[in-house]
Amino acid sequence: MKKKQVPSMVKDQRLITKRRDQIVKAAVQLFNEKGYHKTTTREVAQQSGFSIGTLYEYIGSKEDILYLVCDSVYDMVVDQWAGLMDENLNGLERLKQVIEAYFRVVDALQDEVLVMYQNSKSLSGEARNYVLEKELRMKEMFEKELRNCIDAGYLTMTDEELDLACHNILVSGHMWTFRRWIVQREYTIDRYCELQLRQLFEGFGLNRQAPAEEKKTEIQTP
Amino acid sequence: MKKKQVPSMVKDQRLITKRRDQIVKAAVQLFNEKGYHKTTTREVAQQSGFSIGTLYEYIGSKEDILYLVCDSVYDMVVDQWAGLMDENLNGLERLKQVIEAYFRVVDALQDEVLVMYQNSKSLSGEARNYVLEKELRMKEMFEKELRNCIDAGYLTMTDEELDLACHNILVSGHMWTFRRWIVQREYTIDRYCELQLRQLFEGFGLNRQAPAEEKKTEIQTP
Amino acid sequence: MKKKQVPSMVKDQRLITKRRDQIVKAAVQLFNEKGYHKTTTREVAQQSGFSIGTLYEYIGSKEDILYLVCDSVYDMVVDQWAGLMDENLNGLERLKQVIEAYFRVVDALQDEVLVMYQNSKSLSGEARNYVLEKELRMKEMFEKELRNCIDAGYLTMTDEELDLACHNILVSGHMWTFRRWIVQREYTIDRYCELQLRQLFEGFGLNRQAPAEEKKTEIQTP
Amino acid sequence: MKKKQVPSMVKDQRLITKRRDQIVKAAVQLFNEKGYHKTTTREVAQQSGFSIGTLYEYIGSKEDILYLVCDSVYDMVVDQWAGLMDENLNGLERLKQVIEAYFRVVDALQDEVLVMYQNSKSLSGEARNYVLEKELRMKEMFEKELRNCIDAGYLTMTDEELDLACHNILVSGHMWTFRRWIVQREYTIDRYCELQLRQLFEGFGLNRQAPAEEKKTEIQTP
DNA sequence: AATGAATGAGCGTTCATTCAT
DNA sequence: TATGAATGAACGCTCATTCAT
Known part of the structure; x- marks a missing residue:
């Protein structure tokens, strides 16, 4: 595209x-x-x-303005993201850092991200596809990181799970903007990073507890 | 309100x-x-x-139409949700069921939910607040369920974590609609429920480590 | 069309x-x-x-206004024209009457005709073709009359000449409008009919002179 | 002017x-x-x-462009016209040659003539009058030629008829451009000259037939 | 209670013209 | 002389809203 x-x-x-x-x-x-x-x-x-x-x-045309915004927002995000990265990290530490950096960039560019997020559906045809594709390219960045962790044995996931995990990471970032009316009242960005990372990695914390086995059976979907 | x-x-x-x-x-x-x-x-x-x-x-006014839609969507969601509930379940089983039911209602009402989700920001003043409050009331439903689990010892969470968990559940549901251009291409609603529930409860599966095989087989839907 | x-x-x-x-x-x-x-x-x-x-x-659209004008002008012309016709006439008398009636209708509807005449080129596509065709249908009315005269022996003309004669009649009518800044200063419509008819039928009057035969040879284009 | x-x-x-x-x-x-x-x-x-x-x-101003065009078109026409003239001819031969030369110049400059013809009405005030006057000066060229023929006894016309004849000649030339969508499909410029000249000089050819006198009376408009 | 013709403020867009460089 | 970026009045058109029937 x-x-x-x-x-x-x-x-x-x-x-x-x-x-x-x-x-x-x-x-x-x-x-x-x-x-x-x-x-x-x-x-x-x-x-x-x-x-x-x-x-x-x-x-x-007016739509070009929106396109210009969306296009530049992705570039800004990617740029600032790259700037926050510590290339010396590895394994889960690196993954967590990638995600946290992403959250922090979204926070820094929240107006931009929110505009793009809430209005890109008003783009038509070519422009819309281009923006959707940029979104997918961001997803791929997480895919790469996750796969590295999986290949290195830090995580165990099927491809399906990996894919959904990427969606969840992305949306966790967007959430910071599109639910800001409530979440930014409740958390600082620091706290949000910390809590959200934990929840992404550990979920509701089932396994943090002792009697894991018991609970494990309960998890099954009926 | x-x-x-x-x-x-x-x-x-x-x-x-x-x-x-x-x-x-x-x-x-x-x-x-x-x-x-x-x-x-x-x-x-x-x-x-x-x-x-x-x-x-x-x-x-035209805005009233949007308000009417948003208002009724919440009612429809709550109604259908209630209809899917098996009141005999308890503990984590019940929690999972509440969440899955919510996902399935969102799927059934995806056009409605998406409209509300993407346009409620166009409401002004009174109407906007009313809708936001309805959203909060939905969050409370999950809060109640989660707290029950915590009180019963099935989960361990701080209040902050609980609150964020509720946001994550809600957004996981919305996501099925606002990212449907990609997620509904990749998953059926059944698969989405299964995978998303696992990810909500267990995260990326860090703790799946030791008896990994066991767990993986158990989780899969038949 | x-x-x-x-x-x-x-x-x-x-x-x-x-x-x-x-x-x-x-x-x-x-x-x-x-x-x-x-x-x-x-x-x-x-x-x-x-x-x-x-x-x-x-x-x-704005163009529709122009189309509406052009469309109705033709109808008005044809209507009024029909109203001026004396159906009892025959031969050259009838032909002259058809032409004169046409001139008089153009005079009565000169604003309308002029607008159509000067602006129909601003129509596009379908509408333009429709109007051009209406113009051709008017030409056919003269063709029919002229052919009757030819068939009845009142006139001698090749098909080519007939065709051009029709153009000349039509244009002589339009002329009354698009050159009105000068011709309507010089002539009344009565006088214009009289003179223009004579010129259409007899030309510059070469043959009005006695030794008609002689001159005829001179007229031919080399 | x-x-x-x-x-x-x-x-x-x-x-x-x-x-x-x-x-x-x-x-x-x-x-x-x-x-x-x-x-x-x-x-x-x-x-x-x-x-x-x-x-x-x-x-x-933009209108000046149109004025420049109109102004130069007349000059071009007059120039090329002069260039086509054989000054050795006299009488009706000369008249016919003047007219035919005019037709041929219009053909050669048809884009220019058409532009001037269709747009000069968009000129305002001074410029418009100047262009109209140029038009009249062209008419005078035909007047002069016709009057020579009349004075020399080749033609018999009243002043009124002469004036209208000049309009008809001019318009016959313009016609080649503003009806080109149809006439240039039907005739070559050679054929057009030949036929149009005959029609200008002889009309519909009433008098080409034997009993010329009889018909003449019929022509008169009541 | 239902209709739909009428309204006009306001929108996106164009383009002749100007003027600093 | 030549340039072309800047201007803003003015255009064609839309659509939420009203109200007489």
Whole structure:
């Protein structure tokens, strides 16, 4: 899936980049406050610091703004994520660090992530597919890490379980944004990382207890 | 938080209920297909089987439609959920059953749940709060169940962990709808219940270590 | 070529007809004054006596207004034309009467004809073809009349000449509108009919002179 | 009527002439393809080979482009027309040659003529009058020729008839462009010249038949 | 209680024109 | 002279809402 081309009437690539950064920044703020549909292109232009005419020198349609946001959010996430990584870790420590770094990036970019998360479904066709694919590529990053742990014997999982685990990690991150009205009232990001990591790795803590055997039989789905 | 009053020009309560059921049904379908903002009130009226004028005899504004949907979705979920419950179970068995029943209700009502989930943020003020509160009330249902297990010694959790666990359960259910483009391609609802329950209870399976074989065979659904 | 369907949100056919008549009347006046492109839909609505919203209850796009005008102009022309015809005439008298009646209808409907004539090229696709075909159908009316005269021995013409003669008649009529800035200053419609008919039938009057035969040879193009 | 002054920021007259020629050439092509109103100034600039800023160094407004086109079309027509003339002919032969040459110039410059013909009504005020006057000056060329023939006894016409005859000649030429969708499918320019000349000089050919006198009386409009 | 024609504020978008470089 | 980024008035069109019937 190729990156969708957003048309611009302006030739200077530097300027395009600069203006689009302004647009994305303005859009993230406005989309967060009022949502994509209730934000007008004029508001985006104004918040970006230029006129509606200028806005349309850098985009082809309102939807392009949303696409620009989604596209850049993934890049920002991946960039910042990479910056948080300690490459010296291995095994479960490394896995936990990858996940925690991800949570922390989502926290740092929560407005951006939330906008992307809540509005990407409003994209159409090409753009939508491109964004969905970027999402899958993020999932793959966790897959790789998990598989390493499995191959090294730190974890035991079927492929199916691994796949679902990745979904759960991703969603645990998103959750920090889309349920922020409640979870961010209840936890700091530090605490959230700690608790959520434990819950991802150990679940509800069944096996932390002594009489594991008893409980084990109870787990079975009827 | 009181139920928000949706104004109607019509007196007959029976008729109001009947018409609003039609409206909700029509809206769920349309909102799923095109989203709340891209669906027009005319379309809702037509799909409901009456005129735009009649529609406005039973609602005060477009937002009321969304509110009606969200409100009724919670009721439907709770109703169907109750219907799936086997009141004879206890302990962890009961907890698992509550969660699985919840997953299955979400699956049965996935269009409804998805609409509510993706659009409730478009509600404003009073209505929004009411819906958020309903969400919290669902969380409380899991809290109650989990606390029972804790009190009975089946689980060991701090209050903080319990709270997060409830969020995770709820989100695991929602996930079945808002990631359906990928998860419903990968799993049946049966398999999803099984795997997700295991992951909620045991996490990534760190502690499965020693008698791994034993456990794995036991867990599998026949 | 089928009549293009102009979409309407209104169900009452009587009302549609009435409103569209208002629209056509308003549009003819405005298009005459300022041209199609410089006339705004809001102006058409206002001149029609209703709001922009109502205008769009009866058309699908601005182009539909132009199409409505073109379509109705042909019908008006044909109607009024038929009304002017004396069916008792025959031979050249009848032919002359058909042409003169046509000129007089064009005069009576000159605003309408001019609008159609000057703007029909702005129609696109289906609508354009439909209008061109209506034009051809008018040409056929003259073809039929001329052929009758030829068959009855009143005129001698090849098919090629007949065809061109029809174009010339049609254009002589249109001319009364698209050159009205000059011809209507110079002639009354009565005089125009008289002179133009003579010129169509006799040309520059070469043969009005005595030694007609001589001159005929001179006329031929080398 | 004076030539309208088109403002330019540039001093060098040679450059002005050169750039305006580029503009006219580009505009003729674009106006033919999409019409004056649907062509943007940017497109004209691009097609001319320079930037929008440069375009506005040589014109004052979009309408000036149209004026430039109309103005130059007349000049081109007159130039090429003069080039086709055999000055040795006299009498009716000369008249026919003048008309045929005119037809052939219109054919050679049909894009230009059509653009001028279909869009000159979009000019305003001064420019419009100037163009209309140029049109009248062309008419005068035919008047002069016809009057020579009349004075020399080759034709017999009243002033009124002469005037209308000139309109008819002019329009016969324009017709080759504005009805080209049909007439150029039916005739070559050679054939068109031949047939149209015959029809202009002899009309429908009433008098080609024996009893010319009889018919003449019939022609008269009552 | 039901209808649907009417309304008009407001949206996304275009494009002729300007002016600093 | 040439450039092209910036501007914003103005356009075509939509749609939630009202109200006379």
